[in-house]
Amino acid sequence: MNAPKDRARIVAIGTHIPSRRISNVERAPAFKIDPTFLENKIGVLERSIKDESEAASDLCVKAFHDLTEKTPIDLGSIKLACVVTQNPDRRVPHTAAIVHQKLGLEKSCATFDISQGCAGYTHGLAITTALLETLAPGKALLFTCDPYSTIVDPNDKGTALIFGDAASVSVLSKDEPGYALIDSDFGTAPNSYECLIHDGQRLNMDGRQVFSHAAREVPQSIQRVLERNGLSTREVDRFLLHPGSKYIIDFLRGALGLDATKVPFEIERYGNTVSSSIPILLKENLRRNRDARVVLSGFGVGFSWGTNLIELQP
Amino acid sequence: MITRDDILRLFIAAEIHVTGSELDDHAPLAQQGLDSLDMANLLFQLEQSYQFSISPTEASRLRTLQDMIDCASARTAGRAANAR
Numbered sequence: 001m002n003a004p005k006d007r008a009r010i011v012a013i014g015t016h017i018p019s020r021r022i023s024n025v026e027r028a029p030a031f032k033i034d035p036t037f038l039e040n041k042i043g044v045l046e047r048s049i050k051d052e053s054e055a056a057s058d059l060c061v062k063a064f065h066d067l068t069e070k071t072p073i074d075l076g077s078i079k080l081a082c083v084v085t086q087n088p089d090r091r092v093p094h095t096a097a098i099v100h101q102k103l104g105l106e107k108s109c110a111t112f113d114i115s116q117g118c119a120g121y122t123h124g125l126a127i128t129t130a131l132l133e134t135l136a137p138g139k140a141l142l143f144t145c146d147p148y149s150t151i152v153d154p155n156d157k158g159t160a161l162i163f164g165d166a167a168s169v170s171v172l173s174k175d176e177p178g179y180a181l182i183d184s185d186f187g188t189a190p191n192s193y194e195c196l197i198h199d200g201q202r203l204n205m206d207g208r209q210v211f212s213h214a215a216r217e218v219p220q221s222i223q224r225v226l227e228r229n230g231l232s233t234r235e236v237d238r239f240l241l242h243p244g245s246k247y248i249i250d251f252l253r254g255a256l257g258l259d260a261t262k263v264p265f266e267i268e269r270y271g272n273t274v275s276s277s278i279p280i281l282l283k284e285n286l287r288r289n290r291d292a293r294v295v296l297s298g299f300g301v302g303f304s305w306g307t308n309l310i311e312l313q314p
Numbered sequence: 315m316i317t318r319d320d321i322l323r324l325f326i327a328a329e330i331h332v333t334g335s336e337l338d339d340h341a342p343l344a345q346q347g348l349d350s351l352d353m354a355n356l357l358f359q360l361e362q363s364y365q366f367s368i369s370p371t372e373a374s375r376l377r378t379l380q381d382m383i384d385c386a387s388a389r390t391a392g393r394a395a396n397a398r
Contacts, residue, residue, distance in 0.1 A: 041351050208373055211354040212361065247351045254329075 008132040008140065009178030009313055010125070012171045013283035014067025016059050017164070017270050021046040024161045031157045038161065043246025047164040047271035049149045055089040056145040057098040059167035063143065064103060067169055078105050079138030082128050083113045084120035084275045085145050086301065099143060117196070117301025118242045120144055120275030122184065122308045125170070125296070129181045132172050140172040146274035153202040162245065164271025168279035179286075179294065179310040183229055185221045189213050192303040213303040214248055219255040221307040222297055229309060236309075237291030239263045240281045242298040244272055274300070316364075316386040321379055324363060328355040342377040356382075364390055 023046050028038045039045065050059060060083060067073065081103075083096040090098075096111035105111075110131075116123045124142050132140045148163035195209035218241070226232065233239075239262055243249055249265045256263070264281060267273070273280060278296050285291060292312045299305035322334045330352050337346060343353065357368050360382060366389045368376070376382055 037349055041349065206370055207350060208354040208357060209370060211351070212358045212368075215355070215358050216362070245351075251355065 006133060006174055007180040007313060008129040008172045008174055009176065009180045010170050010282070010310070011173045011176040011178035012067055012071040013168060013279050013286065014063045014065070014071075015166065015168045015276070015280050015283055016062035016066055017166045017273070017280070018048045018050045018054075018059075020049050020051070021269070022049050027161065031161070033157070033161070041245065041247045042161055043243070043249075043265060043268060044162060044164070044271045045268045047161075048166060048273070050147050050165040054147075055095075055098075056083070056085050056087055056147060056167070057089050057095050057102060059145045059147065059165065060095070060099045060143040060169065061102050063145075063167040063169045064099075064141070067171065071171070073139070073171065075104060076106055077139045078109050078141055079135050080110045080128060080131055080140035081105060081143070082111075082124055082140070083143040083145065084116055084124040085113060085143075086115050086117055086120075086274075087146050087148070087150055088113060095145075096143070116275065116304070117146065118244065118272075118274050118277065119186075119298035119300060119302065119304045119306040120146070121168075121278040122296055122298040122306030123186065124275075125181055125308055125310075126184045126186075126306070128172055132174065137174070142170040142172060144168045144275035144279055146276065148203065148274060151198055151203045156202065156204075158205050158207055159203050162272050164267070164273050166270065166273035166276040166280060168276045168283070170279055170282075177314045178312070179282075180313045182309045182311050183225050184309070185225045185307040186305065187217065187221065188302050188304040189217060195303050196301045210244070210300065210303065211248060211251075214244065214299050214305075215251055215255070217303075217305050218252055218297055218299050218307075221305050222256065222295060225295065225307050225309050231293075231309075233258060233262075236293050236295050237262075238285055238294045240278055240285060240294060240296050242272075242277050242300065243267045243281070244300060316383055316390060318379065318383060321360075321382050321386070324356055324359040324382075327359045327363075328352065330356065337379055339379040339383075343379065344377065360386060366390075366393075
């Protein structure tokens, strides 16, 4: 194990949530969905939607600009840029190379994408942490961006009122205080990939299966991480769980015996932003709380999940 | 043999607030106030309680309380027979 000074840490997060919104309140009657169900179970009142001309790389660049407004970054110090997306600009090349060009990153900066969905940030954090800890001095940029407005059928009752577009970028550094990754748990339920699938035309979701896998796997994944590290839920300040819907978050709170303060749900005004949901929550959480110990858990497409335990280190 | 009360206990676990006397065992639950997420949770409780998995095709056929009693009875009876 690396000594604390060699640990990669999340030191800053930038986000971009497009300002354009589509009202679910106005659209729900067309699906015969009542306002109570929309508010109390889906939990998304309006969704953020990107401009049609924007690609994933454009949203990533905007997230980077949000970051640099508050945190100046020496582009020459960036040795790694990873984009977590299943909605890349193009099939070839990888979106990270496009972001590399748009930001003017240096020749010595490695670029790659990770094809992961709602558990993408937790996977990406583990991979970029491991790589950065083996590299010479430098920083890593971990981007997330899954603009589902490009793949969701707006007339599909099962998916049309859930997803919003957004992007994030997390800066990882070995030289500054921030959140270090302590432990992770990952998995994929056997025979489950068809529960959330793009059929070439649109996204199809078997909501019952997705719920069932999440309800079964996520509490167990979190418990495994806590047990391996000798922790109880009381010793974790915050649990940032992928907000697939209000209903699943309410269920997971109950399963873990936790309340809304410890397991926030804050997507009412922009929607489920897939791989960006956790870093958006984490950014807000960093700003408001500076919690010492946080559990992140993403789950969905695959059906895959990833849980990270992170701790604030000087 | 799985009873009506066994299935009604799953409603409580799923935090679905209906009383047994209100329910028609043979009418679709979707027509008796349960939404799609209630149904998803109820089927999850069924899977967890009786340790079997429900396929998407099977799930689409489980619409009534009686369907659930029959399904759980058949699946657990099949397991008991295999154990013998």
